Amino acid sequence: MPIPTPHINGIGAATPDHDIHHAFIGWAAEQLSDPRERGVFARMAERAGIDHRWSVLPRGADGGSPINPGGFYARGMPPTSARMQLYANAAPRLAVQAVANLPEPPDPADVTHLVVASCTGFTAPGLDQLIARELGLDGSIERTLVGFMGCYGAVTALRNAYHIVRSEPGARVLVISAELSTLHLQPDDTLEPLLAMLLFGDGAAAAVVSAEPEGLAMDRQFAATLPESEELIQWHVGDTGFAMHLSGEVPGRIGEALASPEFRSAVCNGTSPDAVDSWAVHGGGRSILDAVEKGLGIAPDALAISRAILREKGNMSSATLMFALERVLQGRPVEQGVAIAFGPGLAAEGFGYRSA
Template sequence: MTITLERSADSLAPIALPTISRMVGVGTASTGTSITQPELLELLAIDDPKVRSVFLNSAIDRRRLTLPEPDAAGRRAPEPQGELLAKHKRLAIEMGSQALQACLKKAGASLSDLRHLCCVTSTGFLTPGLSALLIRELGIDPHCSRSDIVGMGCNAGLNALNVVAGWSAAHPGELGVVLCTEACSAAYALDGTMRTAVVNSLFGDGAAALALISDGPGETRPGPRIIKFASFLITDAVDAMRYDWDGDLNRFSFFLDPQIPYVVGANAETVIDRLLTGTGLRRSDIGHWLVHSGGKKVIDAVVVNLGLSRHDVRHTVQVLRDYGNVSSGSFLFSYERLVEEGVTSPGDYGVLMTMGPGSTIETALVQW
């Protein structure tokens, strides 16, 4: 099956591109305590003015977090790595189950319809993978095919979408789901360093699921069609976002280079130009931008370098405000809000964009 991309009057003839699959349902979930930035500063007893400023100037109002319980003196001690891994497993299954079922309900489907489950997480390591644990937890048909994407970070939702879109194209009419579930509370280090503050001020817990189906012969389903993907690995910044073992803390610790927003912004045009190459489309033809809620400076850098308006990234900004950075599923939280807004029209084009370790920018072009 192919679709025709419309070109402007002064362009060449239309180009036919293959339709990969359709996005037919989205659902999200979060768990833990909804906590504001000032409340979190108080709970963690952070007094350093520089650290406080990182929290209070983040453009985040509140996030969902599952923090360690306070001791008798009211202090919250750092959790050992083993406890953090157990927390990740528990929260990932809890949030993932809720997001998956919400997504299927939106798609008018049930667990018995599921034929492929691709699970994404970077906030803990599980063997067997999350897909196997959810199949057991929810009683999904054990013949359901599955895949797990681990450790790719905030960009991984689009890597998974690429995988499941390919699976969907090979299995017309069958239901596949991308499930991103990130228990960022299980990747927190509770100390007073600026490195830790940058991470602890930003990430929140959340899960998001997206259902995909390719039209079978003679079928036309509602939902945007995925047309094309484009990626860009910024090899000069391969160490700018990383998850390292901290021997002093005896646990893993996430690192974000302060130059990341500028690195992402400076390379945003490169990957978007590649995405649109051969389609006859210009950036001005894109009506909907669903950008990863990576942080205020990241969003601002993308806006400036791509010439976007604040309206273009309204959902990205709102998700950051209400949930913080929920890693790989952030762009699906924005997509859910766009669906609920009900402003898309047939023929509209959209760009999905995520950024993460590598450093990597992932994109997808869709059409309603």
């Protein structure tokens, strides 16, 4: 019996309706006492390629941002426990909204496996169980929770679905990525951490993966960890939420890796980047996308989808790549596509795809 080809049949995406991007810029500027640093931050915010970032955090008493009176951060930095309580309530709701936004939401009785990726919260029962209950999935469904892997978590979740379908041709896998990055605002008065926080927003995406030949066929999987890079991206659980460390060296290291013939060959399946007619790249930031474009030597418009997602939503950690793949599904047919994301390690994870 031939091994079936897994397909991403459809993707649904959801973001909250509270835009916190410009409120954060104002707050962050106030944290910097050095006028020169405030000027640098203002220039970087202007060049970030981000217009909006959305948050599950409720508006303040006056309808304003989470840092205004009555907002979540109005009285200082809440403890991790308060942030996790909000995560346990809001993450399943946003995930269920993403499932409802699928072009054809699956009948709960038809779903055989659930794979959930998230790195912005912890709860037990796990997010997978909370989502399964909200969706009315059978209690016997096989569940996998991909946790704390960062921005390439969706690749890992989709890879799990890929292998499930290859081993069980009748499987119908629901893959969900749900990230609430705005729960983790940190008290800081230094430039680099504030620039890292400038990037992140909330979002969730859901995909159905099966052997049914509709949507995007998934093929080769690839992964690589850059040597001596483990200090570049870190995500620490602290007393006031999760603290992100994102080194300014990350774009350069990614660009160097992609310029390497060996790594470039792995990404492009042994062909030239020019042979790839569709790119779904995790929009980790404008400088990340610039580094990918330069490292691969691809045309300026090759990453148009990823830049649009970054502009409209910011970096939603693992969910970002699935937002890009949703746009790919809505566009022209693909002969040879590449999905790739970067995260802690410093690691790159991805897979090839083509239209069914």
